Amino acid sequence: MQASKRLLAALALTVLGSTAQAADEVVVYSSRIDELIKPVFDAYTAKTGVKVKFITDKEAPLMQRIKAEGQNATADLLLTVDAGNLWQAEQMGILQPFTSPVIDANIPSQYRSSTHSWTGLSLRARTIAYSTDRVKPEELTTYEALADKQWEGRLCLRTAKKVYNQSLTATLIETHGADASEKILKGWVNNLSTDVFSDDIAVLEAINAGQCDVGIVNTYYYGRLHKDNPDLAVRLFWPNQSDRGVHVNLSGIGLTQYAPHPDAAKALVEWMTGPEAQAIFAGTNQEFPANPKVAPSEEVASWGAFKADTIPVEVAGRRQAEAIRMMDRAGWN
Template identity: 60%
Template sequence: MKPQLPSLRQLATVGLLTSSAGLLLSACSDSGDNETSETAQEPTEVTVYSARAEHLIQPIFERYTEETGVKVRYITDNAGALIQRLKAEGSNTPADLLLTVDAGNLWQASQEGLFQPVESEVLERNIPEHLQADDNEWFGLSVRARTIVYSTERVDPSELSTYEALADDQWEGRLCLRTAKKVYNQSLVATMINTLGEEQTEEIVGGWVDNLATQPHSNDTSAMEAVLAGQCDVTLVNTYYFGRLQKENPDVKLAIFWPNQDGRGVHVNVSGAGLTRHAKQPEAAKDLLEWLSSPQAQEAFAEANQEYPANDSVEPSDFVAEWGDFKADSVNVESAGRLQSDAIKLMDRVNYR
């Protein structure tokens, strides 16, 4: 979770620099009246460090600028690099917001002291309690489910039931998984520890490992391709990866199954954001965060990556809605970070690599 700090890739900047006229302060009069020069200027730019890809966030930020006149300067990189960057920059950071994926990453940034609490009736109204930090340091902005994807050629969905059941003997040699090194499966296991306890979770994850048909895959797409190739029959993926594959091939011989519908529900996680501790434009950053949680922004923010809106008053896109309704796990996603270290140790003990 704490890689060596690479050079940031500043992929894009929305808009031009604020005009020189907007930066000038009124000159002080000879009488010493400097009231005008000391009056704070309305912010015209806010800076975001984003672990979401440029093509997902650029249209959203451009829309915000169109609606408010406030320009959004953004820098993209992976979550670990951005967290290390913020730590290294300290009070000199230009970042006003950190936008990243997975509650585990958001929790880590909070533990590093990189956020500050945000008191906002708007955010409290728009974002459900289980999709935000207890201390209001970060808020989920879109939801992704980590669920079962299966071969429609070799699996009858009646065979499927729960995450736990994938450890049963019937799935021996039929399961593919993404590597344990990625935060997504770490977060799933962490929430299982939260609900089931460490002993039972270790037994389940150990069963998954025993049932693996191949070595763990580098990413969700590779795992689904292994299912399509007949190397295995089922896997676990974030829904948006399935969405990307389905958009490319509407007739793909895969389908989603929603597990644990008679129990705790499907594991969900978030992409989200928090106000940085040393934000230079805290009010402007808060305004942007509130706007991202609003109905007018949520639909576009979620649809950009085939995710679900975090604001539960907003419907998912028609494409995503085609996957059907499901009961989601209501455990606070913060547990994905709080128990992340325990999850990593557990996965290592059962040789899930």
């Protein structure tokens, strides 16, 4: 039923794309779930009168749809998660570069495309989660150290098929090179307490239940679970604080190659990087604002400050194929 609704919505938007769209609307293809982005778009419409229509689906079908539509484009913007996906969209030729002093002032360069094809909107750290019952935080140091003998039979991981782990691996390769990174991955796989999980919530629940003691997760999953269960016996640890810092990735947005309303779309993106929209993102999504001038939510702030890795996030895309091959060789499935 949900797929049928998406298809009908897509067909309706195609009809829109084949005729002149209203000048006071923007169409967004989004891989983020509706409830995470609707408050932002509703606020923009209330402020400007510009309607924001959006269709949600997985990132791959959305990118293929934009590619297939070509010059008969419906979507003005592509909104998705992970710099690896945005980099892939850029390589497919479905995004166009655009410069904006507003965006440049709002979002640090490491969270923007070097070709100006996309910008980050919200941030998430992929960090270590640990059991408060069985692990002391002083036992933890770095991502790399989770490959040590100390953690044998104590580690939980999400599947390597998810882009979040591919991006983390890409930054390991960028930092350590191929040989050292593959050794780290093999150490992680050797230390697994059980088969890999399909999502981060399952990793956190496994730690809480005693199935494993440590794992690697995106922070917003922890925020959602902790909000529902304040007694969760799991906490976050910020690794690599004495060297490169915590791996940070993002959700981001790009202007499609044949956007019907590029000026209106640019105006929306500029607003989404500003204080009002960033505060909504922070409060709704349990994520960090990409704009450093905007404070995180009270829940997110309670996790404590950390030093973030300064590697440009587009490295996640550039090294993605290499990372996938390496994960496969290491036995991370």
